[in-house]
Amino acid sequence: MATFRMALIQLQISSVKSDNVTRACSFIREAATQGAKIVSLPECFNSPYGTKYFPEYAEKIPGESTQKLSEVAKECSIYLIGIHLFDIDVPGKITFQESETLSAGDSFSTFDTPYCRVGLGICYDMRFAELAQIYAQRGCQLLVYPGAFNLTTGPAHWELLQRSRAVDNQVYVATASPARDEKASYVAWGHSTVVNPWGEVLAKAGTEEAIVYSDVDLKKLAEIRQQIPVFRQKRSDLYAVEMKKP
Template identity: 70%
Template sequence: MGERDGEKLYSTCPVFGPDGTLLLKHRKIHLYDIDIPGKICTQESETLSPGSNFSVFDTPFCKVGVGICYDICFSELAQIYARKGCQLLVYPGIFNMTTGPIFWELLQRGRAVDNQVYVATACPARDETASYVAWGHSSVVSPWGEVVSQAGSEETVVYADIDLQYLSDMRQQFPISSQRRSDLYSVNATQEG
């Protein structure tokens, strides 16, 4: 959704609790400024401002990190969310018919495996008559990179179990976070939030 704050416009994802309370608003951090000749040219920075905060919230079940669309392309954001204890990353987005077939599932699986988290995405159903045709294929991906549940291009609801015991077992059996070479490299947040 679009959000106006003074003179600035943001692409924003509000998150509400079961009682209707606003838990947080994630403002898209990475603006989609791309130019693929003959396919698509989009310059979000011409109208939108980038967000500058991490968006993490707790549920009774697990901790969740939120990104919007193009944010999924940046592995550092997912790494920071995983380091903050997130077990599920959620990315609503509108990948299109150029980027969707190539990157949509690949990025979800990559973020899930790299960070040993579940990844859930939501993309509008495809409307071939729209000026911007969405890819669809809302999904849930396991920390092993398996697509647990996925829609097609049509309008539907996607369900999946988020098995935190499976996640914990997988992290113990394949301990990439404890085997990172932080003496050689690291990804650091420059701010809290």
């Protein structure tokens, strides 16, 4: 399939986990009826955003949330990407230390679909060009980053990083953010976005709850890679980005 539709669910997060999960499943079903084949939820979709909430909302896997997501993905015959966080300290602006509560990942996350190979990152991962390069080397054509930038990093870096990763690696990049809640202790930037390999923004939400749809055109991706053949012309005799772990 040369073209397929994907959807990003920009969910308004409440303090009631069961309501978050139920509403997420409702949006997933709606996206599937609109032809979406790959659907992404935002980071931390079932919990308010903050380290003080994590112990209360934490689940074993499999658990309530993963069970519901598995069921709705099977029901709708889609590929579903769900949930995580990061560390930030901007003097006078915001301080948030996710690593005090959550452990870091230690492996690459990719999966194959009938449409393309997908590479996964979470929010802060988007700042590391090497991860995206590894995914491109492994044949990924779409990178998905559920994330939750804030009102400081969002306007400065959210779109910039997505477009950079897309152009650097000639891939589609999609980011799914929670909807903005001005009353929350951590206010997410919103603006869930899909960017093509040329660096063009194909679809972008505002700050409110929404579903963002975009068609991923793999023929367009192939044309861009032929027009600007960076993979063939990289100087691998001079430099390389390599995996330390599979």
